[in-house]
Amino acid sequence: MTSSTSSKWQHLRIDYLPYITGWFGNFIVNNALLTMLIYRYDPGIPNDYNLSILLPSALVGIAIMISRIAGAFVQPVIGYFSDRFWSPWGKRRPFILASLLPLIGGFILLFNPPNNLNQTTYFIYLVTMLWVFYVGMASYHVPYLAWLPTLAKSPEGRVKLSTQIGIFGLIGATIGGIIAPWLTDSYGFQGMGIAISLIGVITLAMPLLEKEEYSPSKGKYPNFKTTLTAAFTNRTFCIYMITMILAWMVISIISVIPTFLVIALLKREVSFAAVINTIIVGSALAGFTLVLPLAQKYGKKLVFQGSLIWVGLGMIAMACGRFWWQDSLIPWLILSIIANLALASFFSLPNAMLSDIIDQDAEQQGMGREAIFFGTRGLLIQFSQGAGSFLTGLILSFGKTPDNPWGVQIAFLSAGILSLAAAFVLRPYAIKK
Template identity: 30%
Template sequence: MRQRFVNTPIMYAFGMLAMMIPSQAFSTFYSYYYVDKLGLGLGLATLARTIFLIWDAVNQPLFGYWSDRTKSKYGRRRPWIFVAIPLFMLSFIMVFSPPENMSEMGLFTWFLIALIFYEAVATVIWVNYGALFAELFRGDRVRAKASAVQQGFQIVALLIGTALTPILFNAMGFSNMAIVYAVTFAVFMLICLRFVKEDPEASAAPQPKLKEAFKETLSNKPFWLINLANSFAQTVNGLLSATIPFYAKYVLKIPEEQNTILLASVFVSVIPLVGVWYWLLRRMDPVKGWRLSFIAYALSVIPLWFGTGLINGVIAGVIVGFGLAGFLVSPPMVNSNIIDMDAEKTGSRREGIYTAVSGFIIRSSGLISALAFLIVGVIFGYESGDNPGPNPEKTFRYLISVVPLILLTVSIIISYFVKIERKTENAS
C-alpha cells in the first residue's frame, strides 16, 4: 500500500502544506504583529530584516552545497529535514512569543534573534525540500502536474495561514496560535518524508568542490535572469500578504474580523485557477508560460487600487488570485530545466546548490518588500499603528497596487532576455 504513494506528487506536496501554513502566517502577520500591535518602529523592523539578509547570504548557498555532498543510507535531503523539524517548531513559536513589557530596543533585539533563528532553520528545510523536486519528477509534463498539485496544496496552506490565523490569534493569542501551527507543521512534514524515496544514483554521482560548484552556478546566465525575475515577482507575493491587513484597516475600513473574508477571496479563488494554469502550461514552452504568468499577475493587481469596501475588496482579491496562481505553478518548471541542463554539462545532480542560491535570490525579495514599505511609509508619514500619519489610506493603496505593478513590469522585461536551449527533449 505504501509503495503506491512513494514519490507521488500528492505525498511530496504534503511538505509544501507543512511549510507554507506557518510560513504564510509569519509573512502575513509578523510585521503587523510587531509594528502595529507591539509598536516596534518601522525603521527598526527594516533594520532587523536587513541584518538577517547578510546572514542569509552566507548560509543559503552553504546549506545547498553541504546537502548535495551528503551521503547516507537515508539519502541526501531527508536527514537534514528530520533534524530541522523540532528546531523549526521552536523558532516559529519564539517569533510570536516575545516577553511582555519590553522596551522598544528589547523588542527589537528579541525580534532580530528570533528572525535569524527562524530563517536559518527554514532555509535548511526549504533548500532540501525544494531540491527533491527536480530529482523526483523528470520531464515537462510530469513537472507541470507535480507543480500544479504542489501549488494546489500551497494555496490550501496560504488560505489556512492567512484566513484562519486572525481567527486563531483573536481567540487564543499569537503565542498559542504559533504552537498550533508548529504541531501542524510537524505532522504534515513527517507524512511527506514517510513517502519520499531519494534516487541512490544521484547521491553516488561525483560532486565538484566548493569553488568549482559556485563558479559553475554563478556563471549560468539563464539561471540568474530567471531568479532575478522571480525575485521581483516574489516581492509582490510578500508585499501583498504583509499589506492586506493594513489595506483592510486603512483603505477598505472593514473590521479586523472581516480580514478572513478578504484573505479567503484571494486564496480560495487560486485553488481552481491552479488547474487552469496547469492546463495552459502543459501545452506551452515553459519559458513562454512563465512569462505569461508575470503579465497576468501584473494586470491583476490594478483593481486593488479601486477598493472602497469589503465587496470591492473581495472582487479585486479574486482577480489577484488568477495572477498569483500562474506565478505559483510556473517557476518550478523553468528552474528544473536549468538543473537538467547543468546535469548534462557537469555529469552531477546539483539540485541543492541551485535551490539554495535560487532561494537566496528569491528571499532577498524580503528586503525589497521591506524597503518599499519603508519608503512609501516615509513619503506618506506612516510610522506605526501608534502614529499612522496624515494619510494611511494612500500609503497602503500605493503599497498594494502601484508598487506591485512596477515590480512585475520589471519581471516581464527581464523574462524576455531568458533563452533555454535543451540538448534533449524531456520525456513526458
C-alpha cells in the first residue's frame, strides 16, 4: 500500500474500539427505552398483546420529564466527585462500572412493572424507575465523556475519536429503535427487556477494558460550589454552552418533526416517517466522512459554525418547500438529504471542542476538571432538550394536518432560526484549532 493510500485511510482506523463500543451500547439501550416505553404503559385498546392501559400517555410523558430533570441535576455532582476521585483502577472506570446496575436494572424494571396497581401507584413507580435509570445513565455519561480528553490528547485525535463515537452512537440508536419493537413482537416485553439488557451490559462494560492512566491530583481540590462557579465564569465555556443549548433545541425539533412532515406536507401515511428518519440518519452518517478532514484543515470552530449555518438554511428551505413544490415527493427527499448532511458535526465536534476548553482551563487552574465540565453540560443540555420538545409541541398546535400545515412549517422555520442564532453566538469562541 502506498503512503498516500495509507494516509487516506488513516483517519478511518479505530484506535479505542472498547471505549467507542460503550457509546454504541448506551444508544441501543436509550433508544429502545424511548421507542417502547409509552406503548408499554399505554398500548391502546384493543392491542396485539392483550395489555391493559397502566397509565395514559400524557402521564407517561410527564413522568419522563420529571425524571429526566431530576436526573440532570445529578450530573454536575457526579462530575465533581469523579474529578476528585482516584484509585489504582483510575478515576473514570469505577464510576462506569457502578453505573451499570441502576442503568440496566432500571431498564428491566421499567418494562416489567408489578401487576394490579392503581394509576397513582403506577405513576410513582414509573417516575422512580425512570429516575433510577437516568441517574445510572448520568453516572455513565459524565465519566465516560470526561475520559475522552485523556485518551486523545491532540486536537486531531479528539476530532477523530469524537467522530467515531458519534458514528457508533447513531448506529446504536438506529439498531435500538429497530430491534426493540421486533423483540417485543417476538418475545414480549419481558423477553425484549432481558435481550436489550444483555446487549447493553456487554457493550456498556467494554470501556472497562481500556487502560486508564491517571495520577492523584496535586494540591487541595476546591469545593463543589467553587468548582461549579469557576466553570460558569469561564467565558469560552459560556459561549460554547449557549451555542450547544440552541443546537440541542434544533436537534429536539428535528427529532419530532419527521412524522408531521409526512402527514401534513407530504400527505402520506404515518409509516412513511420511517423512510424520512432513515434518510436523516443516512445523510448524517455520510456527513461524518467530511467532518474530520474539514476540521483538520479549517479548525473545529469554523466547521461547526458552517454546519450550523448549513442546517439553519436547510431548515428554512424545508419551511418554504410547500410553496415551491407542494407535496411532490422527490424534491422533499432531495432537500431532506442535503439539509441534514451537516448534522454529523452536531454529534462529533462538540465533545472535541469541550476537551479543548478543559485543556485551557487546566492550564489556568493547575488541575484537570474534565467531569465537572461534562456534567454541567449534561445538565444544561437536558433542559435544552426539554425546552425544544415543549417549543415543538407548542408550535405544532398552530396546525399539523394536510389542511392546516402551518405549525409544521413554523417548526422548521424555528429550527432554522435557532441554528443560525447558534452560529452567531459561536463567533467570539476563542479556540481556533
